[in-house]
Amino acid sequence: MRKVLRVAEREYLATVRTKGFILGLVLAPVLFGGSALAMLLFRNQVDTRDKVIAVIDRSGLVSEAVIAAAESRNSAVVYDTLTGEKIRAPYVIELVPPDNVDPDRQRLELSNRVRSGELHAFVEIGAGVLHPREDTAVSHIKYYANSAALDDLRGWIERPINGDLRKLRLAEAGVDPTMAEDMFDWVGATPMGLVRVDPETGMIAEAGRSTEAQAIVAPLVMPMLMFLLIMLGAVPLLNAVMEEKSQRIAEVVLGSVTPFEFMLGKVVGGVGVSLTAATVYVVGGVFAIRHMGWAEYIPYHVLPWFFAYTLLAIVMLGATYAAFGSVCNDPSEAQSMMLPGMLPVMIPMFVLVPVLREPTSAFATGLSFVPFFTPMLMLIRQTVQESIPVWQPWLGMAGMILCAGFCVWAGGRVFRVAVLMQGTPPKLANIVRWALRG
Amino acid sequence: MNAVELRNVTKRFGRVTAVDDLSLDVPQGSVYGFIGPNGSGKTTTLRMIMNIYYPDSGSIRVFGDELHGACTDRIGYMPEERGLYKRMKVRDVLRFYGELKNGKDVGKEVDRWLERLDLSDWASRKVETLSKGMAQKVQFIATVVARPELAILDEPFTGLDPVNTDALREAVLELGAGGTTVIFSTHDMNVAEKMCDFIFMIFKGRKVLDGTLAAIQDQYGSDTIRIRTEDGGAALHGLDGVEKIADFGQVQELRVAPGRDPQEILSAIVSRTRVRSFELARPSLHDIFVRIAGPEAREVTDA
Structure with missing residues (x-):
């Protein structure tokens, strides 16, 4: 065993005495911490240029709601209320009349405008979007962009469209949407830890919020x-x-x-x-x-x-x-x-x-x-x-x-x-x- | 008592038999020389004595004990190629090797040997700064620093300049004089002749010579004429009764054919040129080595 320990001692000292080990010991947490710090520092570094989104509304029902939602959002979050500084990109909605003769060509032209940077994205709202069960082929909302799957704007635009569609459906059902505003409230589930007995007091302690x-x-x-x-x-x-x-x-x-x-x-x-x-x-x-x-x-x-x-x-x-x-x-x-x-x-x-x-x-x-x-x-x-x-x-x-x-x-x-x-x-x-x- | 006893030891690597049915006794306190051509099995034999390789069959005893672990602490081993941690300091690496052997007073022994081999100034330097000769001396110290009873040195003098060769040779003889059994392998036949009490030659894995130099030479008799003439080797061609001529420039060695009279050969030479010196001698170890392992012998063996 003594020989094992002597070999181990040499191996240990040969490693921990090297500059590489000491530097690594110091640099690893610095790099980890540095990247976390960088994320904190740069989290507000967002592109504040206008994001222009073209909307082809084949249903003819929801484009106004999208424009209203964009204006509402822009007035609420684009500028810092205290400093007046522009902190987020405004969403600018451009309505495009549907080309029912050659829709593919229209999509290509809009795609090229996205590629050139003129547009951020374009959205195509299907003609049958109000009653999607009747004809699924025309009840889509399609979002076209360079990184459509990861684009936050895709998630945003769903809300005004679907919100307006619900109102329209309620109206069709004979319900006045202004009388049933609770229908549009959404209550999320707060993530909580498990309840336990506090070992010091012996009392049931309130569960903490899970983050x-x-x-x-x-x-x-x-x-x-x-x-x-x-x-x-x-x-x-x-x-x-x-x-x-x-x-x-x-x-x-x-x-x-x-x-x-x-x-x-x-x-x-x-x-x-x-x-x-x-x-x-x-x-x-x-x-x-x-x-x-x-x-x-x-x-x-x-x-x-x-x-x-x-x-x-x-x-x-x-x-x-x-x-x-x-x-x-x-x-x-x-x-x-x-x-x-x-x-x-x-x-x-x-x-x-x-x-x-x-x-x-x-x-x-x-x-x-x-x-x-x-x-x-x-x-x-x-x-x-x-x-x-x-x-x-x-x-x-x-x-x-x-x-x-x-x-x-x-x-x-x-x-x-x-x-x-x-x-x-x-x-x-x-x-x-x-x-x-x- | 024998320091090392090998009995019918065989070691194979795949289809190659590196050591074949070898038996050998190394008396305690002797200086034993291992000679043999490259690849003949010297290093494999030494590694088996060190318990680094295990024999496929046969037995090895060191100081009367079968080789199992602890007895290797009584053996110092210097491999053919240097094996030192390059980034360690000379004194640290020597202490490490000494302590691995459970050596006593390792620190004092390290300092004594560094002084003895004129390396004290290098004690705090890293091994990678040493010259080849210095590294070889450091490797030798690593071998002997734990005061082994048996020192095994695999070609310890290879690549050394004459000054370092002398220093290391004296150190080896000092070990022998102090009672340490020394086994070393070498390709330098002069060194083997001058230093060894016993010489063992291995060829193609088998023992071909074993004994004192005198006993080995006796096997061959006085069949060598060592001669210096005015006309050198040119005057010796075509002599009747001469098996082979080894021309060293100033001196020629003639191997006398069995049953022939050296006096007749001398008379024939005198008739051709003036003879400056003439000696009837036993063959040198070099000559014996070549007779066993030289091209002619290989042809016979391979045939």
Whole structure:
């Protein structure tokens, strides 16, 4: 064990003493914080030029309502009421008579005006939009723009059109719309947390309002941080072992320690590097967030899990990367091994959103029990959903411990065979064979 | 007592048999030279003694124990190519290697050896700033800093200038004099002849020579004429009873065919040119090496 710790100490010091590590430790939060700050600073930096929208109203019913809504909006939000400064773009509606002879040509001409920047978009309102069930072919509202799917204006223009259509339908039904204004009121559902008993007072405490920060930002920050720590502590082992192999250092060291001790020492060193960075980030992050008055968003209950998952993730992945590094002879081979090596880290990142939305779905639950995915996915599930079954994180942890043991054992076997084998290009089939047969 | 005992050791890499049924005894306290052509199995044998490679069959004992982990702390190993962390400082890397061997007073030993090999001024420099010769001396210190009872040196003198060669040779002999068993491989037959108590030659994975230099030379007898003449090698062509002529310029070595009288050959030479010196000698280790592993021998072996 003493030799393992000596190898680990060297590995740890060789990493944390580098300028790259120290700079990375400082720069990573600066970059994260800087991008958040930039978003805050530039959120009001909007284009205030007129947005001209052409409207072809084939129904002949709603164009006036659209113009009225645009004028109403422009007078309300375009200028700052205190400073008089123009802070938003006015919406200018241009009514275009429908060309019933050659509608395609009309659409092309309007599209070209959008392309040239003369128009922001154009909207085509179908002739049968008042009674869409009668003829769906002519009951559409089509919005044409360069980025129609992402355009906020598309969402805005639906409201006056549909609002006016409802009024018309009520009138047809013999109801005076002015007598039934409640029909147009919309009451949204306020997102709330769960009610709980206050541990200090023993009373039922009022549930807090659930915010987007709680729902999305907090659950995402820790997996992102874990990804960063894996990049700092585990991924460099691939290149480090490749260098030790190509520079014949491994041969000298293996004269003193067993391949298993050597690899374990390197992995323990990587764990040390990651936990150092984790401590700096978590302690610094908690301090900063509390200082900003957002302490309620810190999920303290998952922090111990975060450290445990990170530690086991580094052991699993570190052993895997060290084994991969031992089969490489030069940086280009190491680069080619990086892709399969990164998959266990990247796959959880690809499924973050569905897991975030449905943390208790069979998909999320099943994937979170795959040992390589457990660190990130189980952590997200625990952060989003405070009431996932208690046994699930423990089972995930048990799977990780078994997998970590297997990775170190198998990695050691690959390492022993491959680290002195010069000139043999890395092949996954060889790695599997050496891992199983030694 | 033997420091190292190999019994019927075989090591294969795929279809290639690198070491074939090798048995060898290295007496404790001896300086043992491993010679052999490139790719003959020297390094593989050394790595098996170091427990870096495991033999496919046979057994290896070091200081009477089967090789399993801890006994490697009693062995110092210097591989053929240098293996030093380039970004570490010289003193730090030496301490690291010494501590990996569980060495005692590693710090003092590091300073003593740095002083001994004239490297004290480089102790705080990074390894990457060292010349090749300096790095080789540092690698040697890394091998011996934990005071091993057995030092295994794979071609320790390759690439060194004469001054550094002398310094390292003296250091190796000092180790031997201090009771450390030394095994080293070399391609320099002069070094092997002058330094080694025993010489072992491996060729195509099999042992072909093993013993003291005198015993090895005795196997061949006094079949070599070493001669200097006024006309050099030109006067020696076509001599009857000579198997082979090795022309070194100023000196020529003639291998006498079995059953032929060297005096007759001398008479024939005297009739052609003036002889400045003449010596009937046993073959040099170099000559023996070439006889075993040279092109002629390879042709016979391959046939």
